[in-house]
Amino acid sequence: MEEEERGSEEAMLLRQHRKEKKDLQAKIQSMKNSVPKNDKKRRKQMTEDIAKLEVELDEKHKQELAALTETQSAHTETQSAQTEINSVTNGVTGLDLGAEVPPQQPRVSKAQKRREKKAALEKERDERIAEAEIGNLSGARHLESQKLAGILSERQLQIKHIPSDGHCMYRAIEHQLKERGAALTISNLRHQTADYMQSHADDFLPFLTNSSTGDMYTQDEFEKYCGEIANTPAWGGQLELRALSHILKTPIEVIQADSSPIIVGEEYSxxxxxVVYMRHAYGLGEHYNSIEPLSDPPAE
Structure with a gap:
Protein backbone atom coordinates (compact mmCIF):
# COMPACT_ATOMS: atom_id res chain seq x y z
CA MET A 1 0.00 0.00 0.00
CA GLU A 2 2.82 2.41 0.88
CA GLU A 3 4.53 1.69 -2.48
CA GLU A 4 1.27 2.49 -4.25
CA GLU A 5 0.96 5.78 -2.36
CA ARG A 6 4.52 6.76 -3.25
CA GLY A 7 3.95 5.81 -6.88
CA SER A 8 0.76 7.88 -6.88
CA GLU A 9 2.62 10.92 -5.50
CA GLU A 10 5.27 10.60 -8.21
CA ALA A 11 2.69 10.22 -10.97
CA MET A 12 0.77 13.27 -9.73
CA LEU A 13 3.94 15.36 -9.62
CA LEU A 14 4.99 14.30 -13.13
CA ARG A 15 1.51 15.07 -14.47
CA GLN A 16 1.72 18.49 -12.85
CA HIS A 17 5.14 19.07 -14.47
CA ARG A 18 3.84 18.07 -17.90
CA LYS A 19 0.93 20.48 -17.54
CA GLU A 20 3.22 23.33 -16.43
CA LYS A 21 5.53 22.70 -19.41
CA LYS A 22 2.56 22.67 -21.76
CA ASP A 23 1.27 25.93 -20.25
CA LEU A 24 4.73 27.49 -20.64
CA GLN A 25 4.94 26.47 -24.31
CA ALA A 26 1.56 28.08 -24.91
CA LYS A 27 2.77 31.24 -23.19
CA ILE A 28 5.99 31.21 -25.27
CA GLN A 29 4.01 30.85 -28.49
CA SER A 30 1.81 33.77 -27.46
CA MET A 31 4.93 35.85 -26.75
CA LYS A 32 6.36 35.02 -30.18
CA ASN A 33 3.13 35.90 -31.94
CA SER A 34 3.01 39.27 -30.19
CA VAL A 35 6.41 40.43 -31.53
CA PRO A 36 6.88 41.18 -35.25
CA LYS A 37 9.60 39.10 -36.90
CA ASN A 38 11.36 42.18 -38.23
CA ASP A 39 11.55 43.79 -34.79
CA LYS A 40 15.00 42.50 -33.97
CA LYS A 41 15.46 44.31 -30.68
CA ARG A 42 12.16 43.17 -29.16
CA ARG A 43 12.71 39.62 -30.43
CA LYS A 44 16.10 39.60 -28.76
CA GLN A 45 14.55 40.70 -25.43
CA MET A 46 11.77 38.13 -25.93
CA THR A 47 14.37 35.41 -26.46
CA GLU A 48 16.10 36.30 -23.20
CA ASP A 49 12.76 36.31 -21.35
CA ILE A 50 11.81 32.92 -22.80
CA ALA A 51 15.15 31.38 -21.88
CA LYS A 52 14.79 32.70 -18.32
CA LEU A 53 11.27 31.24 -18.02
CA GLU A 54 12.43 27.83 -19.28
CA VAL A 55 15.41 27.75 -16.90
CA GLU A 56 13.25 28.77 -13.92
CA LEU A 57 10.64 26.10 -14.66
CA ASP A 58 13.29 23.42 -15.16
CA GLU A 59 14.97 24.34 -11.84
CA LYS A 60 11.59 24.31 -10.08
CA HIS A 61 10.84 20.82 -11.39
CA LYS A 62 14.26 19.52 -10.35
CA GLN A 63 13.82 20.88 -6.81
CA GLU A 64 10.34 19.37 -6.50
CA LEU A 65 11.52 15.95 -7.68
CA ALA A 66 14.49 16.07 -5.32
CA ALA A 67 12.27 17.06 -2.39
CA LEU A 68 9.84 14.23 -3.13
CA THR A 69 12.67 11.70 -3.41
CA GLU A 70 14.21 12.88 -0.13
CA THR A 71 10.86 12.73 1.68
CA GLN A 72 10.13 9.24 0.41
CA SER A 73 13.64 8.01 1.25
CA ALA A 74 13.35 9.28 4.82
CA HIS A 75 9.92 7.70 5.17
CA THR A 76 11.19 4.40 3.80
CA GLU A 77 14.17 4.41 6.16
CA THR A 78 11.93 5.05 9.15
CA GLN A 79 9.55 2.28 8.15
CA SER A 80 12.44 -0.13 7.60
CA ALA A 81 13.85 0.58 11.05
CA GLN A 82 10.43 0.07 12.68
CA THR A 83 9.95 -3.16 10.77
CA GLU A 84 13.31 -4.44 11.97
CA ILE A 85 12.48 -3.58 15.60
CA ASN A 86 9.15 -5.36 15.32
CA SER A 87 10.83 -8.35 13.76
CA VAL A 88 13.37 -8.62 16.58
CA THR A 89 10.66 -8.20 19.23
CA ASN A 90 8.45 -10.85 17.68
CA GLY A 91 11.43 -13.18 17.32
CA VAL A 92 12.32 -12.92 21.01
CA THR A 93 8.71 -13.36 22.11
CA GLY A 94 8.08 -16.45 20.04
CA LEU A 95 11.55 -17.97 20.35
CA ASP A 96 11.54 -21.75 20.24
CA LEU A 97 14.95 -23.20 21.05
CA GLY A 98 14.07 -26.41 19.35
CA ALA A 99 12.93 -24.79 16.12
CA GLU A 100 15.11 -23.61 13.28
CA VAL A 101 15.10 -19.81 12.86
CA PRO A 102 14.27 -18.92 9.23
CA PRO A 103 16.88 -16.82 7.41
CA GLN A 104 16.22 -13.08 7.39
CA GLN A 105 15.46 -11.52 4.01
CA PRO A 106 18.18 -9.10 2.88
CA ARG A 107 17.30 -5.43 3.26
CA VAL A 108 17.28 -3.18 0.24
CA SER A 109 19.77 -0.42 0.92
CA LYS A 110 18.86 3.24 0.79
CA ALA A 111 21.32 3.76 -2.08
CA GLN A 112 19.71 0.91 -4.05
CA LYS A 113 16.28 2.46 -3.56
CA ARG A 114 17.59 5.79 -4.82
CA ARG A 115 19.04 4.09 -7.90
CA GLU A 116 15.75 2.34 -8.59
CA LYS A 117 13.90 5.61 -8.13
CA LYS A 118 16.24 7.40 -10.51
CA ALA A 119 15.91 4.63 -13.10
CA ALA A 120 12.11 4.85 -12.92
CA LEU A 121 12.17 8.63 -13.42
CA GLU A 122 14.57 8.32 -16.36
CA LYS A 123 12.32 5.70 -17.95
CA GLU A 124 9.35 8.03 -17.54
CA ARG A 125 11.32 10.87 -19.11
CA ASP A 126 12.45 8.73 -22.05
CA GLU A 127 8.88 7.68 -22.70
CA ARG A 128 7.74 11.31 -22.73
CA ILE A 129 10.55 12.26 -25.13
CA ALA A 130 9.65 9.38 -27.43
CA GLU A 131 6.01 10.47 -27.46
CA ALA A 132 7.03 14.06 -28.23
CA GLU A 133 9.31 12.97 -31.08
CA ILE A 134 6.53 10.88 -32.63
CA GLY A 135 4.19 13.86 -32.45
CA ASN A 136 6.87 16.12 -33.90
CA LEU A 137 7.19 14.09 -37.12
CA SER A 138 4.54 16.28 -38.71
CA GLY A 139 5.80 19.48 -37.06
CA ALA A 140 7.49 22.45 -38.72
CA ARG A 141 10.89 21.60 -37.22
CA HIS A 142 10.91 18.07 -38.65
CA LEU A 143 9.65 19.17 -42.08
CA GLU A 144 12.27 21.91 -42.26
CA SER A 145 15.05 19.47 -41.31
CA GLN A 146 13.88 16.99 -43.96
CA LYS A 147 13.89 19.66 -46.68
CA LEU A 148 17.35 20.90 -45.72
CA ALA A 149 18.71 17.34 -45.62
CA GLY A 150 17.46 16.81 -49.17
CA ILE A 151 18.95 20.09 -50.44
CA LEU A 152 22.33 19.37 -48.84
CA SER A 153 22.49 15.71 -49.86
CA GLU A 154 22.31 16.77 -53.51
CA ARG A 155 25.61 18.55 -52.89
CA GLN A 156 27.00 15.62 -50.88
CA LEU A 157 26.76 17.74 -47.73
CA GLN A 158 25.08 17.48 -44.36
CA ILE A 159 24.38 19.81 -41.43
CA LYS A 160 27.13 20.42 -38.90
CA HIS A 161 25.15 21.22 -35.74
CA ILE A 162 26.08 24.41 -33.88
CA PRO A 163 25.02 25.16 -30.27
CA SER A 164 22.13 27.60 -29.83
CA ASP A 165 23.84 30.08 -27.52
CA GLY A 166 23.52 33.43 -29.28
CA HIS A 167 26.86 32.90 -31.08
CA CYS A 168 25.48 30.39 -33.62
CA MET A 169 26.01 32.51 -36.75
CA TYR A 170 29.57 33.38 -35.74
CA ARG A 171 30.29 29.77 -34.72
CA ALA A 172 29.10 28.57 -38.14
CA ILE A 173 31.42 31.07 -39.88
CA GLU A 174 34.26 30.10 -37.52
CA HIS A 175 33.79 26.41 -38.37
CA GLN A 176 33.88 27.12 -42.12
CA LEU A 177 37.04 29.21 -41.76
CA LYS A 178 38.77 26.48 -39.73
CA GLU A 179 38.01 24.02 -42.54
CA ARG A 180 39.96 26.39 -44.80
CA GLY A 181 42.85 26.72 -42.39
CA ALA A 182 41.98 30.22 -41.14
CA ALA A 183 42.21 30.71 -37.35
CA LEU A 184 39.67 33.40 -36.45
CA THR A 185 37.86 33.06 -33.13
CA ILE A 186 34.31 34.09 -32.35
CA SER A 187 35.68 37.07 -30.42
CA ASN A 188 37.75 38.12 -33.45
CA LEU A 189 34.75 37.85 -35.75
CA ARG A 190 32.46 39.77 -33.41
CA HIS A 191 34.91 42.64 -32.82
CA GLN A 192 35.79 42.94 -36.51
CA THR A 193 32.09 42.96 -37.41
CA ALA A 194 31.35 45.72 -34.88
CA ASP A 195 34.34 47.79 -36.03
CA TYR A 196 33.43 47.46 -39.71
CA MET A 197 29.80 48.47 -39.12
CA GLN A 198 30.85 51.47 -37.04
CA SER A 199 33.26 52.64 -39.73
CA HIS A 200 30.61 52.16 -42.45
CA ALA A 201 27.60 53.43 -40.51
CA ASP A 202 25.87 54.84 -43.62
CA ASP A 203 25.62 51.31 -45.05
CA PHE A 204 23.96 49.83 -41.96
CA LEU A 205 22.25 52.53 -39.89
CA PRO A 206 19.28 53.02 -42.31
CA PHE A 207 18.28 49.36 -41.78
CA LEU A 208 18.02 49.57 -37.99
CA THR A 209 14.88 50.99 -36.34
CA ASN A 210 13.78 51.61 -32.77
CA SER A 211 11.15 49.01 -31.85
CA SER A 212 9.23 51.50 -29.70
CA THR A 213 9.08 54.48 -32.06
CA GLY A 214 9.68 52.90 -35.48
CA ASP A 215 12.29 55.59 -36.16
CA MET A 216 15.74 54.92 -37.54
CA TYR A 217 18.40 54.36 -34.87
CA THR A 218 20.10 57.42 -33.47
CA GLN A 219 23.88 57.46 -33.46
CA ASP A 220 23.90 56.55 -29.77
CA GLU A 221 21.56 53.61 -30.36
CA PHE A 222 23.73 52.45 -33.23
CA GLU A 223 26.87 52.63 -31.08
CA LYS A 224 25.12 50.58 -28.40
CA TYR A 225 24.03 48.03 -31.01
CA CYS A 226 27.63 47.64 -32.22
CA GLY A 227 28.84 47.33 -28.64
CA GLU A 228 26.46 44.43 -28.08
CA ILE A 229 27.77 42.73 -31.23
CA ALA A 230 31.31 42.89 -29.88
CA ASN A 231 30.74 42.12 -26.21
CA THR A 232 27.56 40.04 -25.78
CA PRO A 233 26.04 36.87 -27.30
CA ALA A 234 23.67 38.99 -29.38
CA TRP A 235 22.23 37.08 -32.33
CA GLY A 236 23.64 37.87 -35.74
CA GLY A 237 21.61 38.35 -38.93
CA GLN A 238 21.84 39.58 -42.50
CA LEU A 239 23.50 42.90 -41.62
CA GLU A 240 26.27 41.13 -39.72
CA LEU A 241 26.70 38.62 -42.57
CA ARG A 242 27.08 41.54 -44.99
CA ALA A 243 29.80 43.04 -42.80
CA LEU A 244 31.59 39.67 -42.51
CA SER A 245 31.57 39.17 -46.29
CA HIS A 246 33.40 42.50 -46.66
CA ILE A 247 35.82 41.70 -43.83
CA LEU A 248 36.67 38.27 -45.26
CA LYS A 249 36.46 39.40 -48.92
CA THR A 250 34.41 36.27 -49.50
CA PRO A 251 30.80 35.59 -50.59
CA ILE A 252 28.61 33.96 -47.93
CA GLU A 253 25.86 31.57 -49.03
CA VAL A 254 22.81 31.09 -46.79
CA ILE A 255 20.84 27.90 -47.47
CA GLN A 256 17.16 27.86 -46.44
CA ALA A 257 14.44 25.22 -46.58
CA ASP A 258 11.67 27.18 -48.29
CA SER A 259 13.52 29.44 -50.71
CA SER A 260 16.55 29.60 -52.94
CA PRO A 261 19.96 30.17 -51.33
CA ILE A 262 20.89 33.79 -50.62
CA ILE A 263 24.37 35.01 -51.57
CA VAL A 264 25.77 37.88 -49.48
CA GLY A 265 28.85 39.57 -50.93
CA GLU A 266 28.33 38.54 -54.56
CA GLU A 267 30.93 41.09 -55.62
CA TYR A 268 33.69 38.84 -54.26
CA SER A 269 35.04 35.83 -56.13
CA VAL A 275 25.82 28.36 -43.60
CA VAL A 276 22.35 26.91 -43.03
CA TYR A 277 19.53 29.13 -41.76
CA MET A 278 16.74 27.40 -39.80
CA ARG A 279 13.53 29.07 -38.67
CA HIS A 280 12.23 26.22 -36.50
CA ALA A 281 15.36 24.55 -35.11
CA TYR A 282 14.74 25.41 -31.45
CA GLY A 283 11.94 26.64 -29.24
CA LEU A 284 13.70 29.99 -29.02
CA GLY A 285 13.38 30.60 -32.75
CA GLU A 286 15.84 31.20 -35.60
CA HIS A 287 19.22 29.48 -35.74
CA TYR A 288 22.32 29.05 -37.93
CA ASN A 289 24.19 25.79 -38.52
CA SER A 290 27.32 25.01 -40.54
CA ILE A 291 27.83 22.28 -43.16
CA GLU A 292 30.26 19.39 -43.64
CA PRO A 293 30.79 16.59 -46.19
CA LEU A 294 28.11 13.90 -46.21
CA SER A 295 29.38 10.93 -44.21
CA ASP A 296 26.33 8.63 -43.98
CA PRO A 297 23.21 8.18 -46.09
CA PRO A 298 20.33 10.41 -44.91
CA ALA A 299 18.20 8.73 -42.24
CA GLU A 300 14.69 7.71 -43.20
Missing part, protein backbone atom coordinates in the same frame (compact mmCIF):
# COMPACT_ATOMS: atom_id res chain seq x y z
CA UNK A 270 36.11 32.48 -54.76
CA UNK A 271 34.31 29.62 -53.04
CA UNK A 272 31.52 30.92 -50.79
CA UNK A 273 31.33 30.24 -47.09
CA UNK A 274 28.10 28.26 -46.64
Missing amino acids: GKPIT
Whole structure:
Protein backbone atom coordinates (compact mmCIF):
# COMPACT_ATOMS: atom_id res chain seq x y z
CA MET A 1 0.00 0.00 0.00
CA GLU A 2 2.82 2.41 0.88
CA GLU A 3 4.53 1.69 -2.48
CA GLU A 4 1.27 2.49 -4.25
CA GLU A 5 0.96 5.78 -2.36
CA ARG A 6 4.52 6.76 -3.25
CA GLY A 7 3.95 5.81 -6.88
CA SER A 8 0.76 7.88 -6.88
CA GLU A 9 2.62 10.92 -5.50
CA GLU A 10 5.27 10.60 -8.21
CA ALA A 11 2.69 10.22 -10.97
CA MET A 12 0.77 13.27 -9.73
CA LEU A 13 3.94 15.36 -9.62
CA LEU A 14 4.99 14.30 -13.13
CA ARG A 15 1.51 15.07 -14.47
CA GLN A 16 1.72 18.49 -12.85
CA HIS A 17 5.14 19.07 -14.47
CA ARG A 18 3.84 18.07 -17.90
CA LYS A 19 0.93 20.48 -17.54
CA GLU A 20 3.22 23.33 -16.43
CA LYS A 21 5.53 22.70 -19.41
CA LYS A 22 2.56 22.67 -21.76
CA ASP A 23 1.27 25.93 -20.25
CA LEU A 24 4.73 27.49 -20.64
CA GLN A 25 4.94 26.47 -24.31
CA ALA A 26 1.56 28.08 -24.91
CA LYS A 27 2.77 31.24 -23.19
CA ILE A 28 5.99 31.21 -25.27
CA GLN A 29 4.01 30.85 -28.49
CA SER A 30 1.81 33.77 -27.46
CA MET A 31 4.93 35.85 -26.75
CA LYS A 32 6.36 35.02 -30.18
CA ASN A 33 3.13 35.90 -31.94
CA SER A 34 3.01 39.27 -30.19
CA VAL A 35 6.41 40.43 -31.53
CA PRO A 36 6.88 41.18 -35.25
CA LYS A 37 9.60 39.10 -36.90
CA ASN A 38 11.36 42.18 -38.23
CA ASP A 39 11.55 43.79 -34.79
CA LYS A 40 15.00 42.50 -33.97
CA LYS A 41 15.46 44.31 -30.68
CA ARG A 42 12.16 43.17 -29.16
CA ARG A 43 12.71 39.62 -30.43
CA LYS A 44 16.10 39.60 -28.76
CA GLN A 45 14.55 40.70 -25.43
CA MET A 46 11.77 38.13 -25.93
CA THR A 47 14.37 35.41 -26.46
CA GLU A 48 16.10 36.30 -23.20
CA ASP A 49 12.76 36.31 -21.35
CA ILE A 50 11.81 32.92 -22.80
CA ALA A 51 15.15 31.38 -21.88
CA LYS A 52 14.79 32.70 -18.32
CA LEU A 53 11.27 31.24 -18.02
CA GLU A 54 12.43 27.83 -19.28
CA VAL A 55 15.41 27.75 -16.90
CA GLU A 56 13.25 28.77 -13.92
CA LEU A 57 10.64 26.10 -14.66
CA ASP A 58 13.29 23.42 -15.16
CA GLU A 59 14.97 24.34 -11.84
CA LYS A 60 11.59 24.31 -10.08
CA HIS A 61 10.84 20.82 -11.39
CA LYS A 62 14.26 19.52 -10.35
CA GLN A 63 13.82 20.88 -6.81
CA GLU A 64 10.34 19.37 -6.50
CA LEU A 65 11.52 15.95 -7.68
CA ALA A 66 14.49 16.07 -5.32
CA ALA A 67 12.27 17.06 -2.39
CA LEU A 68 9.84 14.23 -3.13
CA THR A 69 12.67 11.70 -3.41
CA GLU A 70 14.21 12.88 -0.13
CA THR A 71 10.86 12.73 1.68
CA GLN A 72 10.13 9.24 0.41
CA SER A 73 13.64 8.01 1.25
CA ALA A 74 13.35 9.28 4.82
CA HIS A 75 9.92 7.70 5.17
CA THR A 76 11.19 4.40 3.80
CA GLU A 77 14.17 4.41 6.16
CA THR A 78 11.93 5.05 9.15
CA GLN A 79 9.55 2.28 8.15
CA SER A 80 12.44 -0.13 7.60
CA ALA A 81 13.85 0.58 11.05
CA GLN A 82 10.43 0.07 12.68
CA THR A 83 9.95 -3.16 10.77
CA GLU A 84 13.31 -4.44 11.97
CA ILE A 85 12.48 -3.58 15.60
CA ASN A 86 9.15 -5.36 15.32
CA SER A 87 10.83 -8.35 13.76
CA VAL A 88 13.37 -8.62 16.58
CA THR A 89 10.66 -8.20 19.23
CA ASN A 90 8.45 -10.85 17.68
CA GLY A 91 11.43 -13.18 17.32
CA VAL A 92 12.32 -12.92 21.01
CA THR A 93 8.71 -13.36 22.11
CA GLY A 94 8.08 -16.45 20.04
CA LEU A 95 11.55 -17.97 20.35
CA ASP A 96 11.54 -21.75 20.24
CA LEU A 97 14.95 -23.20 21.05
CA GLY A 98 14.07 -26.41 19.35
CA ALA A 99 12.93 -24.79 16.12
CA GLU A 100 15.11 -23.61 13.28
CA VAL A 101 15.10 -19.81 12.86
CA PRO A 102 14.27 -18.92 9.23
CA PRO A 103 16.88 -16.82 7.41
CA GLN A 104 16.22 -13.08 7.39
CA GLN A 105 15.46 -11.52 4.01
CA PRO A 106 18.18 -9.10 2.88
CA ARG A 107 17.30 -5.43 3.26
CA VAL A 108 17.28 -3.18 0.24
CA SER A 109 19.77 -0.42 0.92
CA LYS A 110 18.86 3.24 0.79
CA ALA A 111 21.32 3.76 -2.08
CA GLN A 112 19.71 0.91 -4.05
CA LYS A 113 16.28 2.46 -3.56
CA ARG A 114 17.59 5.79 -4.82
CA ARG A 115 19.04 4.09 -7.90
CA GLU A 116 15.75 2.34 -8.59
CA LYS A 117 13.90 5.61 -8.13
CA LYS A 118 16.24 7.40 -10.51
CA ALA A 119 15.91 4.63 -13.10
CA ALA A 120 12.11 4.85 -12.92
CA LEU A 121 12.17 8.63 -13.42
CA GLU A 122 14.57 8.32 -16.36
CA LYS A 123 12.32 5.70 -17.95
CA GLU A 124 9.35 8.03 -17.54
CA ARG A 125 11.32 10.87 -19.11
CA ASP A 126 12.45 8.73 -22.05
CA GLU A 127 8.88 7.68 -22.70
CA ARG A 128 7.74 11.31 -22.73
CA ILE A 129 10.55 12.26 -25.13
CA ALA A 130 9.65 9.38 -27.43
CA GLU A 131 6.01 10.47 -27.46
CA ALA A 132 7.03 14.06 -28.23
CA GLU A 133 9.31 12.97 -31.08
CA ILE A 134 6.53 10.88 -32.63
CA GLY A 135 4.19 13.86 -32.45
CA ASN A 136 6.87 16.12 -33.90
CA LEU A 137 7.19 14.09 -37.12
CA SER A 138 4.54 16.28 -38.71
CA GLY A 139 5.80 19.48 -37.06
CA ALA A 140 7.49 22.45 -38.72
CA ARG A 141 10.89 21.60 -37.22
CA HIS A 142 10.91 18.07 -38.65
CA LEU A 143 9.65 19.17 -42.08
CA GLU A 144 12.27 21.91 -42.26
CA SER A 145 15.05 19.47 -41.31
CA GLN A 146 13.88 16.99 -43.96
CA LYS A 147 13.89 19.66 -46.68
CA LEU A 148 17.35 20.90 -45.72
CA ALA A 149 18.71 17.34 -45.62
CA GLY A 150 17.46 16.81 -49.17
CA ILE A 151 18.95 20.09 -50.44
CA LEU A 152 22.33 19.37 -48.84
CA SER A 153 22.49 15.71 -49.86
CA GLU A 154 22.31 16.77 -53.51
CA ARG A 155 25.61 18.55 -52.89
CA GLN A 156 27.00 15.62 -50.88
CA LEU A 157 26.76 17.74 -47.73
CA GLN A 158 25.08 17.48 -44.36
CA ILE A 159 24.38 19.81 -41.43
CA LYS A 160 27.13 20.42 -38.90
CA HIS A 161 25.15 21.22 -35.74
CA ILE A 162 26.08 24.41 -33.88
CA PRO A 163 25.02 25.16 -30.27
CA SER A 164 22.13 27.60 -29.83
CA ASP A 165 23.84 30.08 -27.52
CA GLY A 166 23.52 33.43 -29.28
CA HIS A 167 26.86 32.90 -31.08
CA CYS A 168 25.48 30.39 -33.62
CA MET A 169 26.01 32.51 -36.75
CA TYR A 170 29.57 33.38 -35.74
CA ARG A 171 30.29 29.77 -34.72
CA ALA A 172 29.10 28.57 -38.14
CA ILE A 173 31.42 31.07 -39.88
CA GLU A 174 34.26 30.10 -37.52
CA HIS A 175 33.79 26.41 -38.37
CA GLN A 176 33.88 27.12 -42.12
CA LEU A 177 37.04 29.21 -41.76
CA LYS A 178 38.77 26.48 -39.73
CA GLU A 179 38.01 24.02 -42.54
CA ARG A 180 39.96 26.39 -44.80
CA GLY A 181 42.85 26.72 -42.39
CA ALA A 182 41.98 30.22 -41.14
CA ALA A 183 42.21 30.71 -37.35
CA LEU A 184 39.67 33.40 -36.45
CA THR A 185 37.86 33.06 -33.13
CA ILE A 186 34.31 34.09 -32.35
CA SER A 187 35.68 37.07 -30.42
CA ASN A 188 37.75 38.12 -33.45
CA LEU A 189 34.75 37.85 -35.75
CA ARG A 190 32.46 39.77 -33.41
CA HIS A 191 34.91 42.64 -32.82
CA GLN A 192 35.79 42.94 -36.51
CA THR A 193 32.09 42.96 -37.41
CA ALA A 194 31.35 45.72 -34.88
CA ASP A 195 34.34 47.79 -36.03
CA TYR A 196 33.43 47.46 -39.71
CA MET A 197 29.80 48.47 -39.12
CA GLN A 198 30.85 51.47 -37.04
CA SER A 199 33.26 52.64 -39.73
CA HIS A 200 30.61 52.16 -42.45
CA ALA A 201 27.60 53.43 -40.51
CA ASP A 202 25.87 54.84 -43.62
CA ASP A 203 25.62 51.31 -45.05
CA PHE A 204 23.96 49.83 -41.96
CA LEU A 205 22.25 52.53 -39.89
CA PRO A 206 19.28 53.02 -42.31
CA PHE A 207 18.28 49.36 -41.78
CA LEU A 208 18.02 49.57 -37.99
CA THR A 209 14.88 50.99 -36.34
CA ASN A 210 13.78 51.61 -32.77
CA SER A 211 11.15 49.01 -31.85
CA SER A 212 9.23 51.50 -29.70
CA THR A 213 9.08 54.48 -32.06
CA GLY A 214 9.68 52.90 -35.48
CA ASP A 215 12.29 55.59 -36.16
CA MET A 216 15.74 54.92 -37.54
CA TYR A 217 18.40 54.36 -34.87
CA THR A 218 20.10 57.42 -33.47
CA GLN A 219 23.88 57.46 -33.46
CA ASP A 220 23.90 56.55 -29.77
CA GLU A 221 21.56 53.61 -30.36
CA PHE A 222 23.73 52.45 -33.23
CA GLU A 223 26.87 52.63 -31.08
CA LYS A 224 25.12 50.58 -28.40
CA TYR A 225 24.03 48.03 -31.01
CA CYS A 226 27.63 47.64 -32.22
CA GLY A 227 28.84 47.33 -28.64
CA GLU A 228 26.46 44.43 -28.08
CA ILE A 229 27.77 42.73 -31.23
CA ALA A 230 31.31 42.89 -29.88
CA ASN A 231 30.74 42.12 -26.21
CA THR A 232 27.56 40.04 -25.78
CA PRO A 233 26.04 36.87 -27.30
CA ALA A 234 23.67 38.99 -29.38
CA TRP A 235 22.23 37.08 -32.33
CA GLY A 236 23.64 37.87 -35.74
CA GLY A 237 21.61 38.35 -38.93
CA GLN A 238 21.84 39.58 -42.50
CA LEU A 239 23.50 42.90 -41.62
CA GLU A 240 26.27 41.13 -39.72
CA LEU A 241 26.70 38.62 -42.57
CA ARG A 242 27.08 41.54 -44.99
CA ALA A 243 29.80 43.04 -42.80
CA LEU A 244 31.59 39.67 -42.51
CA SER A 245 31.57 39.17 -46.29
CA HIS A 246 33.40 42.50 -46.66
CA ILE A 247 35.82 41.70 -43.83
CA LEU A 248 36.67 38.27 -45.26
CA LYS A 249 36.46 39.40 -48.92
CA THR A 250 34.41 36.27 -49.50
CA PRO A 251 30.80 35.59 -50.59
CA ILE A 252 28.61 33.96 -47.93
CA GLU A 253 25.86 31.57 -49.03
CA VAL A 254 22.81 31.09 -46.79
CA ILE A 255 20.84 27.90 -47.47
CA GLN A 256 17.16 27.86 -46.44
CA ALA A 257 14.44 25.22 -46.58
CA ASP A 258 11.67 27.18 -48.29
CA SER A 259 13.52 29.44 -50.71
CA SER A 260 16.55 29.60 -52.94
CA PRO A 261 19.96 30.17 -51.33
CA ILE A 262 20.89 33.79 -50.62
CA ILE A 263 24.37 35.01 -51.57
CA VAL A 264 25.77 37.88 -49.48
CA GLY A 265 28.85 39.57 -50.93
CA GLU A 266 28.33 38.54 -54.56
CA GLU A 267 30.93 41.09 -55.62
CA TYR A 268 33.69 38.84 -54.26
CA SER A 269 35.04 35.83 -56.13
CA GLY A 270 36.11 32.48 -54.76
CA LYS A 271 34.31 29.62 -53.04
CA PRO A 272 31.52 30.92 -50.79
CA ILE A 273 31.33 30.24 -47.09
CA THR A 274 28.10 28.26 -46.64
CA VAL A 275 25.82 28.36 -43.60
CA VAL A 276 22.35 26.91 -43.03
CA TYR A 277 19.53 29.13 -41.76
CA MET A 278 16.74 27.40 -39.80
CA ARG A 279 13.53 29.07 -38.67
CA HIS A 280 12.23 26.22 -36.50
CA ALA A 281 15.36 24.55 -35.11
CA TYR A 282 14.74 25.41 -31.45
CA GLY A 283 11.94 26.64 -29.24
CA LEU A 284 13.70 29.99 -29.02
CA GLY A 285 13.38 30.60 -32.75
CA GLU A 286 15.84 31.20 -35.60
CA HIS A 287 19.22 29.48 -35.74
CA TYR A 288 22.32 29.05 -37.93
CA ASN A 289 24.19 25.79 -38.52
CA SER A 290 27.32 25.01 -40.54
CA ILE A 291 27.83 22.28 -43.16
CA GLU A 292 30.26 19.39 -43.64
CA PRO A 293 30.79 16.59 -46.19
CA LEU A 294 28.11 13.90 -46.21
CA SER A 295 29.38 10.93 -44.21
CA ASP A 296 26.33 8.63 -43.98
CA PRO A 297 23.21 8.18 -46.09
CA PRO A 298 20.33 10.41 -44.91
CA ALA A 299 18.20 8.73 -42.24
CA GLU A 300 14.69 7.71 -43.20
